[in-house]
Amino acid sequence: MFAGMVYVGGANPQQLAMLARVLDEFCREHQIETIAARENAAALIMCLFRRGYQKPGDLKALLDGIGTGTIH
Numbered sequence: 469m470f471a472g473m474v475y476v477g478g479a480n481p482q483q484l485a486m487l488a489r490v491l492d493e494f495c496r497e498h499q500i501e502t503i504a505a506r507e508n509a510a511a512l513i514m515c516l517f518r519r520g521y522q523k524p525g526d527l528k529a530l531l532d533g534i535g536t537g538t539i540h
Contacts (some may be wrong), residue, residue, distance in 0.1 A: 487513055490527045
């Protein structure tokens with residue numbers, strides 16, 4: 469974890485809204501359309517969030533760095 473960040477097992481409503489926006493933008497930008505692929509992308513985003521990446525820009529940069537090969 470990063471200094472000052474404590475993960476307690478969940479996301480508050482504002483964090484959930486941010487995560488949903490990141491997911492929607494990522495799926496739109498990478499033409500991810502199937503439910504299974506969106507669920508995989510959501511799982512990856514939650515994994516990153518749990519590891520302490522809780523800013524939209526950080527999540528987007530990591531997702532773009534990973535690419536979409538394993539998500540489709």
